Amino acid sequence: MTDTLETPSSQDEHAADEHHGPSDKQFVTIFLILAAITAVEVAVTYIDIGPLFLPVLLGLMVVKFFTVVLYFMHIKFDNNVFGRLFYIGLGLAVFVYAAALSTFQFFAG
Amino acid sequence: MAIIERPTEIPDTANRGVRPAPKASTNYGYLRRPVETTGWRSWAFTVDHKKIGIMYGAVAMFFFILGGLEAALIRLQLAGPDGTILSADKYNQMFTMHATTMVFLFVMPMAAAFANYFIPLQIGARDVAFPRLNALSLWVFVFGGVFLNTSWFLGGGADGGWFMYAPNSSVPFSPTNGVDFWGLGLQITGIASLVGAINLIVTVLNMRAPGMSMMKMPIFTWMAFVVQMLLLFAIPVITVALFLLMFQRSFGAQFFSVEAGADPLLWQHLFWIFGHPEVYILVLPSFGIISEVLPVFSKKPLFGYPFVVFSGAAIGFVGWGVWAHHMFASGLGPVSVAVFSVATMAIAVPTGVKIINWTLTLWGGKLTFTTAMLFAVGLIVQFTIGGLSGVTHAVAPSDTQQTDTYYIVAHFHYVIFGGAVLGLFSGFYYWWPKVFGKLLSESLGKWNFWLMIAGMNLTFGPMHIIGLQGQPRRMYRWTEFRAGEGFFNLGFWNLVATIGTFVLGVGILLFLVNIWITHRPNSKTPPAPADPWDARSLEWITSSPPKEYNFARTPQVSQLDEFFHRKYEDVGEGDKHEYVQKMTGEEVIQFEEDNADPNIHLPAPSYWPMVLAFALPVMAYGVIYNTLLIVAGAAIATMAMFGWALEPADAEASDFDPPVEGDEMSKELANV
Amino acid sequence: MSESLISDTVKDAVEIVKDHHHDVHDHDVHGGDDHSGDHGGHHTSLGLSNTKLAMWLFLGSECLLFGGLISTYMLYRNRHSENLGPDQLWDIPFTSATSFVLLTSSLTMVLAVSAAKRKDLRNTKIYLGVTALLGGLFLAGQIYEFTVFYREGLGFTTSLFSSSFFTLTGFHGVHVSIGIIMLVAMIGMLSKEKVSGDEAEAVEMVGLYWHFVDIVWIIIFTLVYLIPA
CATH class of the missing domain: 1.20.5 (Single alpha-helices involved in coiled-coils or other helix-helix interfaces)
Structure with missing residues (x-):
């Protein structure tokens, strides 16, 4: 009945986003990057980098935040x-x- | 209701209305679906958005009357000098509960009633996206409202004013449980709003009939959609504020205690970050309603539909950047005040755009002044007055003069009564035949309208004067000694305002009388025609009241004002439009019925929304009285959630009549 | 009253996670009668899943909730007695470790979703289990941390700093707990085959919620723990 008249592309899209996401290996790579950033963050609190402290920490926080949102939460591919x-x-x-x-x-x- | 699972017998259009009712199950096993089609159970456990909408409306109307009685007591107290009707304490409770009731328990749920009932109908859907969550919203609201009002019997209502400023809301200044009831009650109704918002947004985004793009949606749906977006993001802010208040009052935290170094402005910020979008949450549904009503009774399309849509969305966005204009007198500092002052003036622009669009819709139209139309035009006039006095608040120096005087009270009543409430009444008269199948009396309706308009202007008009004369709001009595002389005598204008309240009350009473006259058992009111107003939008392409599955077949939409374009043909040439009728509304509906969908699948009713909702006030009482109750409430909630998750999708096959054996249709059913 | 938030959240979560067959059913109100295929009932205007839309709306709304709590903390973080402030209390190595645990749980979660999409049920359950375990470990770390602070004299009502700190991290902890319940329930549902709709999508919903809890912690870790140091 209504099937034919509604967004015919819907199923294609569904299928598409299943194939476009990162592979498991890439997920692990992304995780390693996140872990590295966390390590840098913690390190920054121990070494004195002067006025750069706040911007660097906030910048890293934002990078981590969006990495998770874009890749782990699939926003980039959805x-x-x-x-x-x-x-x-x-x-x-x-x-x-x-x-x-x-x-x-x-x-x- | 359980027939929902039954495919309708299509070819037999004549007998469509007399499908055999399913047998009510006598065995309420833990995981069964309720199946009643009659009696209170068919309402209590329903997931039908129309029944839920009606219940929302009925409960909101009850709270409207309650809030009105509270207002009447306030005005009686202030009618003459040295009022003795209420004590100072009772007076504080009265205005706090009046405001809370009207805002949270009348206007918001009444708007939710309209949204619930009409969004699915206007977008051509059979129900909302999550029908059980919809039922949950309703019952959470109902239980929350009742919980809030039980404070009257348990030591007195809240007494801090509707914005409950800290530190005045702390235990030393408000030792009864009133504020606790207030905070927890709003927390509960907030959950209702949040769940409802998510549900309706998904519905609008995802459940539209084929062909209905966002820019072909009826304007009420658009405005209601903006409101749900506002609710979605505003509710969590007040949730934070209310949690902080609860921790302060019940668990010894000091978020708002100045002596502990706290900043009471934190409350004001959180409250008004929520509170200003809240103002638009209150008025935008009514803007949507009159944007439906005005074109119908002007026999013209809405002037500049995209502008109305985008100005609505713009109000929604800019509404987030003006909250601090409620705080000009709190010492924010000149920069903040200047910034918020300019932002506040800016928000007058999209509002003005709307008023221009409405006026130009009327311009050159063939106007019919039905009651619905009168209320719609009344809104334009009265809301404009409120909007103009609002602009005087945007000017910070003038605002500082007006803060906490009756001028503010006058302003927001013109906005909320003149804007929101008149729009809702317009909606009542316009959609009554759609919802209940009968037209309300027009002659009584006109009395209703004129008395309400006269009443509201008599009540709230003089408040401008007494406010500018310096009468503070929330003052529980005034004395003759300081009332002033001549035209500006406070006593005279206070008396006028009180008389106005009763005129207003009689007007609203006439509305109730109108309902009674229309629906009393031996009423002579005939059933309404299917298209009494020559309407334009999708909700009219079905019978009145609509069947539980809404549309005989899912409508195919090709235009804005789909119903109008199905009835009328454009015979004009080029840019000149000339419409001639090719079909009546009845014929359009009949055509749809003749081509009905073969199988209609609707969600089954459920016990669990109500049970889950019931758990919330139990927990809330627990916070106030006894921790064990919190545990009990949590247990009920857990049980309800398991029931919710594990109950079968459909009522059992044996609940259907005729039974499964040998019935082709039913067999298909059993596999569902 | 945190219970009402909890129940609200759990209810959403349970609705989203466990309730997929109802959801498919709910989609059907559009009038579909095709129940044979995998896509039965999924006829929506945007071609998107209702539950996923609802989940993202809910998470958008949660931003405002945590924003308010974080702002309250930021406003009050310096309002404490001299020897009971962040500088004296924070144990950065320990918190870094628990943060790392939570971050790792995000990885296992995403692997669970990925396995679910491959219809690899066994690995889905394993990864979900590991995620729940790591979440539990994080929670245990938080409880340990709270206990240490409490022993050092920082109660909920000690100062504005302590109240707002415990409120913020407490809310986050409650969210983690709800996430763990959802993960465990998900494993159970998968084992008993109670997820009658699209299992991968159900797992993905839990995943979205779990990652959100993780990104909130990313912010808390920087703003609350690292910056005052």
Whole structure:
């Protein structure tokens, strides 16, 4: 009945994203990169790198965050809709809470 | 309801309505599905979005009356100098519970009622994406609302105002359990909203009928969709705030205790990050409703549909960047105040776009002033007044003058009553024949409308004056001595406001009378025609009230205003449109019925949503009174979740009549 | 009241994980009568799964929840008595180890999903089991850490810092616990063949939730533990 009239590509897409994701080996590689980044993060807290400390740590955090989201959570290979819904929430969270904290003069010192 | 599992016997259109009802099972084994089609069980365990919508509406209406009575007591107290009706303490509880009830237990669930009932119908779906979660939302809301109001009998309601500012909400300042009930109650109704939001967003994204692209969706569905997005992201913010409040009050944390070095502004930020999107959560559904009503009674398409859609979405987004305008008087610092002031003025733009679109929809139309139309036009006028006084708050210096005066009370009542409530009433009159199959009385409806408009202006209009004269909001009595002279005499305007409240009350009473007259047992009101208003959108391409499976066949959509385009043909040339009727609404519906889908598969009812919802107030009482109750509640919840997960997808085959043997249709059923 | 959040989350989770056959069924409200094929009932406007959409919406919503808790902590992290602050309490090597454990559990989770997509049931269950085990190890580490802090005098109500710290990490811990329950339930469902829908998708849902819990910890680890050092 309705089958023929609805998005005929849906099954293809399903099939597609099963084949486009990373292989198990690649997952292990990604994990090793994440582990290495974590090691760097921890190391950074022990060696003095001066004013770079905060930006480096935050940068590494963001890299780790998105590596997991993009690869482990499949956002890179999945339909855009999933990512968009998640990023709206993420973006709003970052925006409103950063703005709220800034009104406390939180970032001034 | 359990017939849902039965394929409908198609070719036999004449007997469509008289399918044999399934036999109610007498054996309620742990994992069976309920099957009743009549009686209270058919409502309590239903997963039909229409029944759920109706129940949402009925419960919200009850809370509307309750909140109205609370308002009446407030106004009686303030009618004359040195009011004695309420004590200061009771007065605090009254305005807090009035606001909480109206916002969380009336407008939000009433909007949810409309969204639940009409989103699936407007997008051509047979139900929502997760029918059992839908039932869960309803019951969680109902139990949460009841839980919140039991505080009246258990030491008194909350008394901190609806935004419950810290540290005033801490135990030393509010020693009864009222605030605990408030916090836990809102936590529970918040879960209802969150679950509902996820459900309806998935429904809109994924359950649309073939051909219905997002930009062909009826405008109400669009606005309701934006509202669900707002709820999805706003609810967790208040959840955090309420958890902090609970930890503060029940477990000794000091998140808001100034003496411990805390920053009470934290509460204000969390509350208003939620609270400002909440304002749009309240009004956008009504904007959606009147955007349906205005075109129908102007006999014109909605002017600039994409603009209405995108301004709605823009309001949804910008609404996240203006919350601190509720906090101008709290010492945010000049930069923050300036930034939020500008953002607040900016949000007036998309709102203005909407008002222009509505006005231009009316412009040059063949207007019919039915009650629904009157309420819709009333919304435009009254909401504009509220919007304009809102712009005066965006100007920070002027806002500082108005903060915590009755001017604010006047403003938000014009926005919420003039915006949200009038829109909801417009929806009642417009969709009543769709939902209940009978038209409400138009003459009584017009009395209803004019009394409500007169009442609301008499009530809330004078509050502008008494506010600018300096009467603080939440003051439980005023004295003649300081009431002032002449035109600006507080006493006169307070009396007018109180009289206005009762005019308003009579108006709303007429609505209830109207329902009674229409539906009383020996009512002479005939069944409504299938298309009483010459409507435009998809929900009308089915019988009224719709059957449980909504559409005889899943509609194929090719245009915005699909129903209109099926009825009318464009015979104009080039850019000139001229529509002539080619079919009546009844014929369109008949055509659909004649081509009905052979097999319609609907979800079976379930006990578990209600059981799971019941566990929440049990746990909430546990937080207040006894930890053992938390454990008991958690046990009920666990049991319900197992039941939920393990119950069979369908009612048992033996629940169907005729039984399986020898019935081709039923055999197919048994394999489902 | 954390129970209500828990039950809410569990309910979502259980719905998503265990309930796949109902879900397939729910899709059917579109009017499909084709139950023979694997794709029976999956006729949706976007061609996407309802449950997966719901899961991502839920995770988007959770961002705002954890955002609020993290902000509260960031605001209050310096408000403590002199000898009971992050600098005195944090044991970075220990927390790094537990963080590493949680990160590893993300790997095993993703391998479970991958095995499930290959319809390799045996490995799916093994990887899910390992994931649950690593999650349990992380949780044990957190409980140990809390106990140490408590012995050193940091109770829930000691200071604004302690309240907001325990609230934030406690919420995360509750999420981990729910994840473990989901993993164990998933293994049970797979063994008893109670997942009548698309098993791979059910496993993937648990995976999404689990990875989300992991990325929240990635943020907490940096903002809460590493930066004050």
